[in-house]
Amino acid sequence: MGDTKTLNPQILEVNKNYPQQGEMFLATVKGKETVLPEDLYVPPNALEILLDSFAGPLDFLLYLIKKQNLDILDINVAKITEQYTSYIELMDAMQVELAGDYLVMAAYLAELKSRMLLPRPNEQAEEEDPRAELIKRLQEYQRYKEAAERIDKIPRIDREIFSANAKLPEFTLQTPMLDIPIEDLTFALAEVMRRVDQSQAHLINFEELSTRERMTQILERMKTESFIEFTSLFIPKEGKIGVVVTFLAILELLKDSLIEIVQSEEFGPIHIKGIDEVH
């Protein structure tokens, strides 16, 4: 929390007493040699750390503005742009691989600066101050930057909140046979039974079906359909006995690990699928 706040100024402003490097030309920009900004001593590799300590170009801009004791509303675009680009050029000269976002911001600031310099034609007098967009973005960003700092202060697990735990007693774990609650399966069965009741009037005396036969029929069907809805396996015409036989066949297939019963969401439809073959 507090650390990050003090980190930024340190990097930029401390180290004045540090053994000074001789004035070092870093690069030639527009025919002029760039030197380090006066108030900036840059220890080797520090710029990467500097970049890391800011969450992005907006964060960096806010820092530059704060450093000038300015309010966001009073920013001087020309000055800020100059400062910002001098840091960017410096980092570029030191061959720090810059995140593209920083360059995008540099381009945006340059464009803004040029628009500020242009005289304003009268007919466009009602046009928004070009700075307004930048200010809006900075303010919006600052809200969430502050919100993030506040969230960081909330007591959290293993920092301020410690959960109480006791060592577990000896016990044997009961592993359920089914991945889905048995109530759901019985509920689905009840649903099928209900439908059967509705069509009971059409019941024809059917020859008795053996569970094995039904198992085979299901497996047969799985050859063409890999995913079968649970309820579609039941044939209402067969009546209650047929339903029971089918249900037993499904359980039997499940026991033999020939099929899997899946349910993608709570209370959702139950599906039967084949066990994925190992390739």
Added chain:
Amino acid sequence: MKNKLNEILEALLLSASRPINIDEMVKVFDDPKPSKDDIRSALNQLDEDCIERGIELKQVASGYRLQVKQNLSAYVAKLWEERPQKFSKATLETLSLIAYKQPITRGEIEEIRGVTVGTQLMRGLMERGWVKIIGQRDVPGRPSLYATTKEFLDYFGLQHLRELPELPSLPDLNSLELQLPIEEPESKDNPQALS
């Protein structure tokens, strides 16, 4: 019976190593199961019993948890040799944007933060279980919509999103004074003057 219920609930809470809710508590009992109200009053009893102890019962988003009393946490923290993990500014900013503006797309997060949100960062938040994709916005590209989870609230000891610190308000832009002088059109150019 009442006493027994307290003990059972305490055992559950101490062994769960995560918050557990009343439904889960009811489930561990054989018939006749205690009612939810029985559980609630037993939890109240348990909470009262904690007054003289180093732990307290806390309700968070996913249920109840027994935790060390807040005012004792400094002692406990000393036992932990490694400092708890700190979160980067990027992580916290992204998390707060998701928390306050959910459901939100990655593009919207990037727009406000002015910086690209790394895949790694998002994946990290999702692996911690704090953030999940709750759908896709119905626009070209169908970007994923992110939201926070109950686990996120649990981690920060909260029950509801509304318990988050208040979001700083946005200053009124109209208060911004334009520095560029705007020249008034001369009166002879004013169409009103002509009529």
